[in-house]
Amino acid sequence: MRLGLDIGGTKIDAVALAGNGSEVRSRVRVASGFGSDEVVRNAEAAALEAAQAAGGGAIESVGIGIPGIVDARAGMVRHAVNLGLAEVDLGGILTERLGAPVRVENDVNAASLGAFHLLGLAGSMAYLNLGTGVAAGFVKDGEVWRGARGTAGEIGHIPIVPGGTRCGCGQFGCLETVAGGGWVARKWGGSAAQPVARLFDAADAGDERALALRGDLAAGAAAAVRILILTADVETVVIGGGLSNLGERLFGPLRAQLDEQARQSPFLASLDLASRVRPVPPGSPVAAVGAALAGNPRP
């Protein structure tokens, strides 16, 4: 079997795939922990639990998706700030502990590959991750395009509002400051557990500030789709990440924005943007499955 681990900021989502990759045999979730020792220990435990839940048997390969800067070739995690990791040889350590080859991949790239596979796509696709931040991954003919220097899809740091909010990257009005869950929550304020969902509730109730923030978020997501298709002309943009769990509450306003753009511009209308957008099925383990597929020594 092939194992895939999506190591997120709070939990590790682990799956075991049947040998040919077509079937998810088991899925388990454990807390991520913080710092190198805890994260490594929890990743090992998640892998072994997923293998056991799938009925045991030999582990052929392990793939790991992790947020941050990753050297996929060396299996090194350079920086994963939210997990307290820096310069950890995650691939090497887990290869030794699990007795199977381990590949490490950026989480958005892993999710791209998983979405391509789980949605049964062909040709070219971008995966737009609307989470705390905004980033995209590309898959073409089943292969991830990481870019020349591993930074393809960093569209969250394209400014779309000149002179807008100063972003953590140092620029102003980056896409991420408009459509990233972290910034939207910070602008909305409060300390609710699901701040963007609460903001949407307030917008539904007619709160003007909430309506404006929700409108900006939808416009920002539409701008991301436009940037991805006008630049790379991928056939499909799959949208995932934490905000995609809002479902129609997000995709409704997003489609309305894309339709409005098309009414304004015959050129955009000809590109048919709205029909090229697809949500990730809520709760589906795209990143873990993609990590398992990326971890396959012979893809």
Add this chain to the structure above:
Amino acid sequence: MRLGLDIGGTKIDAVALAGNGSEVRSRVRVASGFGSDEVVRNAEAAALEAAQAAGGGAIESVGIGIPGIVDARAGMVRHAVNLGLAEVDLGGILTERLGAPVRVENDVNAASLGAFHLLGLAGSMAYLNLGTGVAAGFVKDGEVWRGARGTAGEIGHIPIVPGGTRCGCGQFGCLETVAGGGWVARKWGGSAAQPVARLFDAADAGDERALALRGDLAAGAAAAVRILILTADVETVVIGGGLSNLGERLFGPLRAQLDEQARQSPFLASLDLASRVRPVPPGSPVAAVGAALAGNPRP
């Protein structure tokens, strides 16, 4: 020999390459004309002149780069507004007249391939065409990426100034309205032969409106570089098109903009944008050479 024709709005630039594609044996230029009959006749004449100037001999293949919407597989020019062409089977007609296989390609894609070859690049590259409009082409490992629907690189129609100038595409504040020669000339006014060069003269002389327009143009070109690298993470952005003939007068302010961005943002500084930009050598026949290479039946 392999022939390449770059059919522009006013002239056809034709080259003959030695069989292996490494050497430009001849180069001729003739007027393009207008409308299907004239353009076809002039293209045929340009091809024959280039072949003769190269010493005659068998024509192995012909490649044509042309502005507008092209169906490369069918050899059809769907729309080339500036040349008065619509639904012309340019590939079929010229294949018959020249007795050699003719391939038709969008001019920016052809120029991308030519620039990749003439600059001796490897890996991934975007060709940013700063002409009347703004568009880009992509080459990876020597192959053009046209996109899923043939519209890759249409970055001129990504809005960068919300509520800005209304673009011909129907949107507002598109990159092309800031960094396209057509819009810059229109905003500057007058009827000089080289309006953007005259605008730069006025900026050198301290004219405030000219300084602002030149600043906007450089900032727009820098935004285009940022969009291309943050989205597709190509190793190199080669800049060509009519405005690139301004040479250091344009590239100086562009580099200054990229350096200023890097000072503002450690993230952008880490991407090293300024050093990844290269101008096309002035006057080099990138589009005609790229067309010849695209026209090669066995690349």
